[in-house]
Amino acid sequence: MKINENSAICRMDLSGRSLIKLLDFTPEEIRYFLDVSHELKADKKASVPHRYLEGKNLVLLFEKTSTRTRCAFEVAGMDLGMGVTFLDSNSSQMGKKESLADTARVLGRMYDGIEYRGFKQQTVIDLARFSGVPVFNGLTDQFHPTQILADLLTIEEKLGHLKGVNFTYMGDARNNMGNSLMVGCAKMGLNFTACAPKDLFPAEELVMQCRKIAAENGCTITLTEDVNEGTKNADVLYTDIWVSMGEPDEVWGHRIEELKKYQVNSKAMNNAKPTAIFMHCLPSFHDTNTTIGQEICTKFGISEMEVTDEVFESSQSVVFDEAENRMHTIKAVLVALLRNFHK
Secondary structure (H helix, E strand, O other): OOOOOOOHHHHOOOOOOOEOOHHHOOHHHHHHHHHHHHHHHHHHHOOOOOOOOOOOEEEEEEOOOOHHHHHHHHHHHHHOOOEEEEEEOOOOOEOOOEOHHHHHHHHHHHOOEEEEEOOOHHHHHHHHHHHOOOEEEEEOOOOOHHHHHHHHHHHHHHHOOOOOOEEEEEOOOOOHHHHHHHHHHHHHOOEEEEEOOHHHOOOHHHHHHHHHHHHHOOOOEEEEOOHHHHHOOOOEEEEOOOOOOOOOOOHHHHHHHHHHHHOEOHHHHHHOOOOOEEEEOOOOOOOOOOHHHHHHHHHHOOOOOOEOHHHHOOOOEOHHHHHHHHHHHHHHHHHHHHOOOOO
């Protein structure tokens, strides 16, 4: 399917590159992803066909499960006319009977792009190194770039701009989400605040790197343990679950005790701007309507964790718009990096 020459897609050509982390992309290139996302989202809403990657094939390698990442990549790929194959840890021999390098070289012969969601950042780097095709990071222990693109798109839709937005992330700020949000904010001119216990601040090396980027883009990086200071005049309050997939169950008790004062609740929201929005990458433990939520409540006597149900269900919460935007931004990434790519 031919792309109209007036389309935002034609403004830049990033074909053949991989999306390993947003640090690898300039603010102008991230702006391009967002502009293409806006266009493709409008096309989707208007039922305008956009099968721009007809004949190309995408494989999804999942070592960690996910509702949003899998569905977003599958629907995005199919809307673009791609063939999509899903392989979980039980469907692939990668790392078991076959080395990562060998798996990458096999898949690179059959597919035009590879998405990976799992544990080690080095895995996604090696997949790109050995496969010879663009690789897309659907989440690793260090970075989650496709989520951040969806977050930026959502903020822009809800607040009308990105530059100058006061963004506060509360909780475990040294995980993949804390890292990636800090990078995304620094690149796009948002004032980023990590509101967390000191031992859960992002790594100093990454903080210094992001502060340098932020200075170039007219914004700031702030680390604070003070909830009142961290939420004051915020335009966005963002949080994530307190224990990530792959961490042992024994972590829960310590993490709850350490992070309970960083819960996003009505007091925190009221300390932010009246127009502030609440964001979360999901899933969320805002009630006991999950198996884990029930277990945690029984064991530790807490029925709401990183966010209260009141905030999660409030008019300020944009979490489901944010979840939908995973699909639109992933679609933009696929088009941008694959449309003129030929093996």
